[in-house]
Amino acid sequence: MNDYLSSLNEPQRQAVMHGEGPLMIIAGAGSGKTRVLTFRIAHLIENGVDPFRILSLTFTNKAAAEMRHRIETSVGYEARNIWMGTFHSVFAKILRIEARYLGYNSNFSIYDTDDSKSLLRSIIKEFNLDDKVYKANAVFNRISGAKNRLVSPDDYLNNSIIQADDNAARMPEIGRLYKAYSIRCFQANAMDFDDLLFNTNVLFRDFPEVLYKYQHKFQYVMVDEFQDTNVSQYLITRKLSAVHRNICVVGDDAQSIYAFRGANIENILNFEKDFPDVRTIKLEQNYRSTQTIVNTANSVIARNKAQLRKEVFTENDEGTLIEVVKANSDNEEGRLVATSIFEEKMQHGLRNNDFAILYRTNAQSRAFEEALRRLGIKYRIVGGLSFYQRKEIKDLLAYLRFIVNQQDEEAFKRIINLPKRGIGDTTVAKIAVTAAENQVAIWDVVSNIHQYVSGRATAPVESFSTLIKSFMLMIDQGRDAFEVATHVAKTSGILRELYEDKTVEGLSRYENVQELLNAIKEFVDNPENEDKTLGTFLQSVALLTNADEPDEDGDNDRITLMTIHSAKGLEFRNVYVVGLEEDLFPSQMMLESRQDLEEERRLFYVAITRAEQKLTFSYAESRYQWGRLKMCEPSRFLLEVDQRYLNTSKATRHIAEREVQPNPMGFLKNITKKTAPVQTAATAHTPSPDFTPSDTSGLVVGQRVEHPKFGFGVVSKLDVNGTDRKATVKFEGIGEKTLLLSFAKLRIME
């Protein structure tokens, strides 16, 4: 028998070997569920199942990629053909193939949350509604909730319960807004995140021939993190597996933490009704954590009423007690945690990778960032404001989106006057009105502006449309994503604007754009990507999960800072669960709404079970919030833990001598949300008076060069793979940067 089977315990082995028919795996934290899933797929392929006929839905693209890689090492190249990815990415792919059934074009854009809210703000304004009452955020959440329950705009308008709800919230017009929003998305040939699932359901409901095709295609369907799927997702998988009935779901009700986005813990219970012949296997042995950690987690989750019977246990060592750290401010909390990490590293010879700091809200990361930076400990932030949400990145992406799909209204709004070309709101409004009057698309008006409008603003509009047409031509000529993107960055003027900005922020934005071009280059050069068009690249970017963010540079040994939600599925040797204060964790909103705290408690459970060896809890007695100092109480969750497992010596320590700084966050002034964190003390460089870019074709390692923004440096590495060449240059006072030679201006020093 295969040697991997011998490394499994009995329930794990049964789950791997289970053949035909529905299977539900209830997998406790740290019970080796990923191994089981991986082995199971490998096992299927070894037994002759065609990888093309396996669909595996994971929670992040990164998890999918890792799983694919592991399967590849045991069954080989074929593993590449498994349909694997997040719900959103897999069904976006299917929707692109079948777009015409729904009246969409297959080059549809994917609106992110910012696009959706911006569109809603426009519609609210057009409806002459008070935007203080109809907040885009709230309206968006209502609409999103409806879509996740598969409620269409017409269903919404006709449902008296929903209407009563909206009336009570004093927003009776949400139904009309929802309808208008859907129409506008459709006209823009765009889908938002929820549409990707909603429209897949519509596709399978209204076009049986399409459903038939995929039902027969997918012989085996696997769903990871099943406890976090919503009704919309569940129905898709149920329909897809209705023919072969080989559906395997893996989940843990104790780790269901996405009810807020429609995840339904009942799915686990309903599954047994929908598939009465289901075989249920429980994985209860934890291989990850010490006994102390497992027992602590159990003592917390035991307070929840809604849960399946499950006994998570471990045969690991007892381990050390859980340390509780009390700080007098959020800032001190950062320092104490950073110091503790430093000491742990020294005492046990650990690497940065061994540590994670987990918090309830993204805003909490700052104190830790600052403290870690002072100690010179490298860190990585997962989520929060990610690379792809930065202004300069979104600007360039908006150009690219518009070139692929000229109906994309949100992309249009973003780029029409960027960089400033004298096309203001009045002109844009005039174009929109003209388009509506003549019943043509906005792009029709823009690209033939003389036929429709005359006046001062026609000249800049015309040059804009000429610019876009020249970009579109490149796509028609079959240029790949990188060629188009580089050309757009250079020609649109985006780059010139950033280049002229000599501030630290400008420097960092300029770098970010280069980083994006690097990413596109990598996408094009990656042999696994068969389709190297811009459209495909844009889709992959739109559906990145925040765990998918690339590492900033080659140095991967970093401490991880992230929300507990992002930590799902991960494990670290030492984990710090911070900000354990009432109103913060559990969150104020949960405490205010009369809901029980079971989901918050499951979140706490997830946080605890990330740790392998050592767990630390921390809380602060005061915290800055919108510039005000707020007093805090320890979280009720701290009191719920079985106190035998806690070491509170550092929590009760006398700390009165510590000062509270008047403005502990002032130092972060330059690190605003929309700009990149600047870790190195880079100063803007003024190019030498005789600066002229050199021909870099003969560049060698060791060569001294000048860059107009980064200053002087020495080439440390040359990468000549592919058609484009990259140079890594060590710049004085800045450090190493990787530059694309076709793109960067370098002067070779004699």
Add this chain to the structure above:
DNA sequence: GTCAGGACTCTTTTT
């Protein structure tokens, strides 16, 4: 049409 400065609003988690 553009820009700077002031008022105003944010309170969770994510694809």
Add this chain to the structure above:
DNA sequence: GAGTCCTGAC
């Protein structure tokens, strides 16, 4: 503290 919207000067 920080993003967004609004206003008034140029």
